[in-house]
Amino acid sequence: MAELTKSAEQVPGLRDLIEAWCDRRCLNALKYVLPAYLSFNGRIDGWSMLCAAVRNARTFAHDELTEGELETICLIVRSAKEIITARLRRQGDRLQNVLAAGWSPAAERLDYVDWRRLWGVVDLIQSVPWPSWSNPSAAKSHSQF
Amino acid sequence: MAQLVQPLRSEEPFAVLNKLVREWCDRQCLEALSQVLPAYLSFNGLPDAWSRLFDALRNVRSLARYELTDEELKKVGNLIDLASQVIRRASDVAFVLNRHAVPVNPSLDSLLHAKFPATAV
Numbered sequence: 001m002a003e004l005t006k007s008a009e010q011v012p013g014l015r016d017l018i019e020a021w022c023d024r025r026c027l028n029a030l031k032y033v034l035p036a037y038l039s040f041n042g043r044i045d046g047w048s049m050l051c052a053a054v055r056n057a058r059t060f061a062h063d064e065l066t067e068g069e070l071e072t073i074c075l076i077v078r079s080a081k082e083i084i085t086a087r088l089r090r091q092g093d094r095l096q097n098v099l100a101a102g103w104s105p106a107a108e109r110l111d112y113v114d115w116r117r118l119w120g121v122v123d124l125i126q127s128v129p130w131p132s133w134s135n136p137s138a139a140k141s142h143s144q145f
Numbered sequence: 146m147a148q149l150v151q152p153l154r155s156e157e158p159f160a161v162l163n164k165l166v167r168e169w170c171d172r173q174c175l176e177a178l179s180q181v182l183p184a185y186l187s188f189n190g191l192p193d194a195w196s197r198l199f200d201a202l203r204n205v206r207s208l209a210r211y212e213l214t215d216e217e218l219k220k221v222g223n224l225i226d227l228a229s230q231v232i233r234r235a236s237d238v239a240f241v242l243n244r245h246a247v248p249v250n251p252s253l254d255s256l257l258h259a260k261f262p263a264t265a266v
Contacts, residue, residue, distance in 0.1 A: 034179035
């Protein structure tokens with residue numbers, strides 16, 4: 001399995017692809033890949049964006065690419081999919097462990113809630129004159145909206 | 146009205162932009178290319194395309210300033226001024242056309258060469 005990387009520089013072959021496209025002025029391919037390359041963060045969303053970007057380049061800038069570059073793109077797509085699947089599976093296992101221990105994911109976060117601040121917000125909301133707080137029938141009619 | 150309707154040669158700014166893009170490719174100014182390429186490649190001469198180009202060039206000036214030389218910054222600034230003029234002029238012309246109930250979906254060149262009634266504002 002490919003390792004997790006935080007920088008797109010470490011994605012195998014991608015930097016070489018971009019340099020070659022700059023030299024050959026493959027502007028269409030660059031248009032698709034550069035935003036994902038520059039905003040890559042090593043997480044699932046970054047890998048997902050990168051995967052979609054190189055696939056778009058393969059689809060819409062096919063005429064600008066060589067055979068070798070197409071193979072490199074296939075390699076990048078495959079490794080991105082492996083990494084995304086592994087990360088999702090690991091998150092799923094963690095969630096299953098939490099649930100098996102009798103905790104809900106929401107309960108895990110309860111420790112971090114600042115209850116005083118939260119009840120302050122609730123008081124503030126309830127202080128607003130609104131028919132639903134005092135008059136249930138008005139609330140019923142309002143819920144039609 | 147006469148000062149509204151002036152022909153604009155779209156090749157001149159695009160020659161500058163072509164040259165800029167080539168130089169950025171040579172120097173691998175990836176941030177600048179990333180900002181400008183979507184608007185540059187989808188440019189069709191209509192006002193919304195000018196607007197996209199305007200936004201893209203402003204992003205280049207603000208986000209990719211570290212990749213540009215002083216001369217390139219100057220050129221980008223000139224292109225931004227030009228794009229803003231074109232957008233403003235197109236909106237003026239669209240306003241006049243709307244007043245006279247002429248269907249508005251023309252290209253920029255036809256907007257700039259349009260003949261208006263003498264009663265125009």
